[in-house]
Amino acid sequence: MVRMQYQVLLFYKYVxxxxxxxxxxxxxxxxxxYNLKGRTIIAEEGxxxxxxxxxxxxxNFLKEFLLDARFSDMQIKxxxxxxxxxPKLSVKLxxxxxxxxxxxxxxxxxxxxxxxxxxxxxxxYEEDKDFVVVDMRNSYEFESxxxxxxxxxxxxASRELPEKIAKIKxxxxxxxxxxVCTGGVRCEKMSAYLLHExxxxxxxxxxxxxxxxxxxxFPGKDFLGTLFTFDDRLVMDFGGExxxxxxxxxxxxxxEQYQNCANAECNMLFxxxxxxxxxxxxxxxxxxxxxxxxRVVQRMxx
Ligand SMILES: [Zn+2]
Ligand SMILES: [Zn+2]
Numbered sequence: 330m331v332r333m334q335y336q337v338l339l340f341y342k343y344v345x346x347x348x349x350x351x352x353x354x355x356x357x358x359x360x361x362x363y364n365l366k367g368r369t370i371i372a373e374e375g376x377x378x379x380x381x382x383x384x385x386x387x388x389n390f391l392k393e394f395l396l397d398a399r400f401s402d403m404q405i406k407x408x409x410x411x412x413x414x415x416p417k418l419s420v421k422l423x424x425x426x427x428x429x430x431x432x433x434x435x436x437x438x439x440x441x442x443x444x445x446x447x448x449x450x451x452x453x454y455e456e457d458k459d460f461v462v463v464d465m466r467n468s469y470e471f472e473s474x475x476x477x478x479x480x481x482x483x484x485x486a487s488r489e490l491p492e493k494i495a496k497i498k499x500x501x502x503x504x505x506x507x508x509v510c511t512g513g514v515r516c517e518k519m520s521a522y523l524l525h526e527x528x529x530x531x532x533x534x535x536x537x538x539x540x541x542x543x544x545x546x547f548p549g550k551d552f553l554g555t556l557f558t559f560d561d562r563l564v565m566d567f568g569g570e571x572x573x574x575x576x577x578x579x580x581x582x583x584x585e586q587y588q589n590c591a592n593a594e595c596n597m598l599f600x601x602x603x604x605x606x607x608x609x610x611x612x613x614x615x616x617x618x619x620x621x622x623x624r625v626v627q628r629m630x631x
Contacts, residue, residue, distance in 0.1 A: 333383060333412060334383065334384045335381055335382065335383060335384065335409070335410040335411055335412040335414075336381065336382070336383075336384045336387045336407055336408070336409065336410055337367075337379065337380070337381045337407070337408045337409070337410040337414055337560065337562075338367075338378070338379065338380045338381070338387050338390075338391070338405060338406070338407060339378075339379045339405075339406040339407075339408070339511075339512045339541060340376075340378055340379075340403050340404065340405045340406065340512075341375065341376060341377040341378065341403075341426065341512065341513070341514040342375050342376055342399075342400055342403050343374055343375040343426070343437050343438050343517055344374075344375050344376075344399050344400070344438070345373065345374070345375075345438075346371065346372070346373055346374075346375065346376070346399070349371050349372055349373055349422055350422060352371050352376070353371050353420050353421070353422050356369060356371065356376075356394075356420050357418065357420045359390065359393060359394060360380060360390065360418050360420065361418065362390075363382055363386040363387070363389055363390040364382055364383070364386055365380045365381065365382040365386065365387065365390060365418060366380070366381055366382070366414070366415040366416070366417055366418045367379050367380035367381055367414075367415045367418060367419070367560075368415065368419050368559070368560070369419065369420045369421065370421050370423050370426045371420065371421070371422055371423070371426070372422070372423050372424060372425050372426045373424075374425060374426055375426050376400070376426065377426040377427065377514050379415075379559070379560060380415075381410045381412065381414045381415055381560070383412075387407075391405060404513075404537075404538055404542070406512055406538065406539075406541045406542060406545070407545075408541070408545075408565055408567075409565075410562070411562075413561060414558075414560040414561050414562050415560055415561060416561070426514065427487055427514055427515050427518055428486070428487055428488055429487050429488055429490065429518050429519075429522070430488045431490075431491075431518060431521075431522055431525075432525075434525065435518060435521045435522050435525050436521065437517035437518050437520075437521045440521055440524060440530075441517050441518075441520050441521040441524070441535065442506075442508055442516065442520025442521065442523065442524065442533040442534050442535035443530075443533065443534045443535070444534070444535060444537040445507060445534040445535065445536055445537060446537050447536070447537065447538065447542050447543040447546045447547065448546070450507070450536060450543060450551070451543075451546075451547055451550065451551070453507075454477065454550075454551045458505070459504055459505070460478065460504055460505040460506070460507055461478060461479075461480060461500060461501050461504050461505070461506055461507070462475075462476045462477075462478050462479040462480070462507050462508075462509055463479075463480055463482065463497055463500075463501070463506055463507070463508050463509070463523075464476070464479045464480065464481050464482070464509055464510070465482070465484075465487075465490070465508050465509065465510045465515045465516050465519040466484075466509075466510050466511060466515065466557070467484050467485055467486065467487075468481055468483055468484060468485065469485075469557070469587075469597060469598045469599060469600075470511075470557035472575055472576075472599075472600055473554050473555050473556075473557050473564055473574075473575040473585050473587070473600060474552060474553060474554025474555040474556055474557065474564070474566075474574060474575065474585075475552070475553060475554065475574075476509060476540070476551055476552050476553070477551050477552075477553060479509075480497070480500045480501075482496060482497055483496065485597065487515055487518075487519070490519055490522055491522075494523075494526050497523075498528075501528075503529075503532075504532070505532045505534065506520075506523065506528065506532055506533050506534065507534045507535070507536060508520040508523070508533070508534070508535045508536070509535075509536045509539060509540055510536075510539050510540070511539050511540055511541055511556065511557070511558070511559075512538065512539040512540075512541045512542075513535065513536065513537065513538050513539035513541075513542075514539075516535040516536065516539065517535065519535075520533050520534070520535040540552060540556055541556070544556060544566065544567045545567055547569075548566070548567035548568045548569030548571075549566075549567075549568065549569020549570045549571045550569065552571070553571070553572050553574045554571065554572065554573060554574035554575055554585070555571070555573070555575070555585050557587075563586075563587050563598075564585050564587070573585060575600045576600060577600055577601050577602035577605055578599050578600055578601055578614070579601060579602075579605040579609070579612070580602060580604070580605050582602050582604070584600055584601070584602040584603075585600070586600065586601065586602065586603065586606075587599065587600060587601075588601045588606065588611040589611065590611075590612075590613050590614035590615075590618050591610070591611050591612055591613050591618075592613055592614070592618040592619075592621060594621075595613075595614060595618045597614045597618075598614075599614040599615075
């Protein structure tokens, strides 16, 4: 029997979409035509999409979709899938493609951090240049893997960046800054936000194509651990020699498996190993969650 070969696509673009509702409908139809599943957000400011299907179907989808002049220059990232990365096809209309709630003037099509190619970043590492990587993902994504020389601002969601600016300024001082995220879509806005907050525009860069592009080109290099994904694969790597840096939140053993917090209101992903899972169940992401749930139960009993 021939084994079916699946592929996951990841792409985005900030471009004004005059009638996003219309695009939602036509995009949904096009994905369905090629039996693709995945998650897509369309807004007036652009598109952010990740899709999975048979390799041939995903490539034929791209041929057709990229005929649209608004999207023809998009950078497409490809990775291996098993056909079960997404439960279904979801295409949603939202106010933003990344939920930042930044002021309107933070517009990456007008002003954003300078693009740094993966090859240039490789050189920075080789030369041991003095720079700071500001990881613009959420903390739970940072925990299973990140670049060397990184700081984690400590966000649970992208809209929290404004609260973290003082901490970032403190860590960066007057050094060169490189913002990074999975595929680049968050950094477009987040590096723009740093400029809006008075960071020196000659010293703020964003990694072109994000971690995904870097790991495709330089597997196992400069990135410690594994890359968190927002699909059912949860983490991925591109081979190469790499170090596991994720740690079980409960026992501290090296581990790259995620679980959702048992507090339904939190539902945050955290790292927990198989042994702890089987002995105590998934449990809670933090002491705070454990206590708050207990309080809810007690109140109900009372
Ligand atoms: Zn454990
Ligand atoms: Zn929790």
